[in-house]
Amino acid sequence: MPVPSSVQSLLSKQNVHYQISEVPLDENERALWHDQHLRTMSAAKSVILQDTKGRVQVIYAADRLLDLKAVNRHLGRELHAAKPEDVHKFCLSHNLQSIPALPKLAGLLTLIDRSLVERNELLADSGDEKQLLRFSREEFQQIMDDATICDIAVPLEPLEVDDTSSSDADQILGAVRNFTQLRIKQRLEETLELPPLSDTAQRIIKLRVNPNADISDLAQIVETDPSLAAQVVSWAASPYYSAPGKIKSIHDAIVRVLGFDMVLNLALGLSLGKAMTIPKEGPHGALPYWQQAVYMAATIEGLVTAIPRDHRPSFGMAYLCGLLHNFGYLILAEVFPPYFHNYCELADANPHVDHQVIERHLLGITREQLGASLMSLWSMPEEVVVGLRYQTNPHYQGEYATYAKLIFVAQRLLQQHSIGRGPKVAIPPQVFEDLHLDPEKAYTTVANIIESSDDLKHIANELAPHH
Missing domain, CATH: 1.10.3210.10 (Hypothetical protein af1432)
Structure with missing residues (x-):
């Protein structure tokens, strides 16, 4: 399967040689997830940033975190990620599944993280989720001609460690x-x-640990909080539960549709969220x-x-x-x-x-x-x-x-x-x-x-x- 045509024409225009590296299958014969494969291979990925002055393309390794502040310091701008719907539109118009890690895509100003430049061989997002592009150092340098090289990303690995040595x-x-x-x-x-915890939440937590609590205790608490009551009723009446007949009361919602446990937890989750x-x-x-x-x-x-x-x-x-x-x-x-x-x-x-x-x-x-x-x-x-x-x-x-x-x-x-x-x-x-x-x-x-x-x-x- 060839790489997307827009990518092919960009590479042939610059007379750059490349190989194609197919994405492997996992043990269930499913192709590996694109994000996961890029990360494992430390492949180059691309992101589009924008501000009032226009768009910028940034290329960095998928096992690194892009430091937005460093990018903005370098360019003296206030860039942020392009909206997902704009990226989606961009990909559709160029017949791509993701943004290829190729500089000067659509003629954009391009920054490349320095860590990529020092490699002997480089894998890069091709814009197609089934394959990556493989370049030698010389080939990649040929494409990098007008791009700016700078330090704009930090390694992910140290940030992924869950430190359990201190509490x-x-x-x-x-x-x-x-x-x-x-x-x-x-x-x-x-x-x-x-x-502080709302009065409702405190009462529900007490009710949770009371072995003798029953439906009327719960209905009483929910009914004293009008917005909570409305939410529980609308939840029970939603098409998701397709309950027969109208929901007439909180008691009805508990007994006929949602059950004691569900309403107890739902009410607790909602009242905590409101804090x-x-x-x-x-x-x-x-x-x-x-x-x-x-x-x-x-x-x-x-x-x-x-x-x-x-x-x-x-x-x-x-x-x-x-x-x-x-x-x-x-x-x-x-x-x-x-x-x-x-x-x-x-x-x-x-x-x-x-x-x-x-x-x-x-x-x-x-x-x-x-x-x-x-x-x-x-x-x-x-x-x-x-x-x-x-x-x-x-x-x-x-x-x-x-x-x-x-x-x-x-x-x-x-x-x-x-x-x-x-x-x-x-x-x-x-x-x-x-x-x-x-x-x-x-x-x-x-x-x-x-x-x-x-x-x-x-x-x-x-x-x-x-x-």
């Missing part, structure tokens, strides 16, 4: 200390200056946050159903983990506003990396550490604390590891369908084994969720704070 609390305090340069207060919750403010607009705003939460909760619900009964974790806990999995993100927005803005810009410019890498680069800690620490302070169940803390570590084997692995699998399955942020990469077979989950059933589960996506989006719209 999360110490790391968070360290990050807050660097952030505020103020005297560190004695306790984490004071240091983070987080809003934080998050920008309403944009790809990093409240609506994408709640959409991701709803998709994750629904996907995890499906995955738990696909696990054989003897190995199944608690439905309610797994669901709550899905709803709250990204809670640390709300803390980032609430506690570190200037960093949050930088985070959003860097995340847009580095869609090929996981968020933890960018958070460690900026702050030295991750949202998972923040989320888990806060859940612990708020006396949330240990299953949720562990699930949130270790969700990005598929090798974690402690008690309640199942909840962390469920979040890990659900998140990767959704990313493979372009839902949520982050690269598309394979799920290690071992994680499916640890969960006693048949991979094919997992893929079917997520396909069903995608089919219900309009119903789930409707639910998320109800949850996101309105103006």
Whole structure:
């Protein structure tokens, strides 16, 4: 299969020789995910940045993080990542699947990270997900003619290490200390200056641990919070659950449609989320946050159903983990506003990396550490604390590891369908084994969720704070 014609003509115009390197298949005869293959091969990738003066192309290795500040310092500009829809349009018009790592594409000013120039041989994104271009050093230098070489990217590997040598609390305090340069207060919750838990959330947490709690206790709490009540009813009435007849009351929603456990966890997840403010607009705003939460909760619900009964974790806990999995993100927005803005810009410019890498680069800690620490302070169940803390570590084997692995699998399955942020990469077979989950059933589960996506989006719209 030849490389895209626009790439061929660019290379032949410059009279550059190249080889084609096919993307290998994995053990299930599926082609490796493009993001994953680029990363493994340390191949060159390309990103388009823009500001009011126009567009710039940047080429760097897929195992590095693009440092937007360094690019802007170098050019004296205020560039940020081009909008995904503009990139999509660009790719369509040139018949490409991704942006090829070739300088002067469409005549753009091009910066190349210095680490690429020193290699004897270079693999590069060809714009086609099934193959990479292979250049010798001389061949690549020939194409680099008019490009600017500079130091604009940092290695990912050191940023991917989850430091467990010191406690999360110490790391968070360290990050807050660097952030505020103020005297560190004695306790984490004071240091983070987080809003107190709402009355509703406190009552639900008490209800959780009360063995005699029943449906009327729960209905009573939900009914005293009008916005929560409206959300639970709209959730139960959504086409996703296709309940027969009208939902007449909270009691009705619990008994006929959602069940005690589900409403308890749903109400808890929603009332915790309301404690934080998050920008309403944009790809990093409240609506994408709640959409991701709803998709994750629904996907995890499906995955738990696909696990054989003897190995199944608690439905309610797994669901709550899905709803709250990204809670640390709300803390980032609430506690570190200037960093949050930088985070959003860097995340847009580095869609090929996981968020933890960018958070460690900026702050030295991750949202998972923040989320888990806060859940612990708020006396949330240990299953949720562990699930949130270790969700990005598929090798974690402690008690309640199942909840962390469920979040890990659900998140990767959704990313493979372009839902949520982050690269598309394979799920290690071992994680499916640890969960006693048949991979094919997992893929079917997520396909069903995608089919219900309009119903789930409707639910998320109800949850996101309105103006």
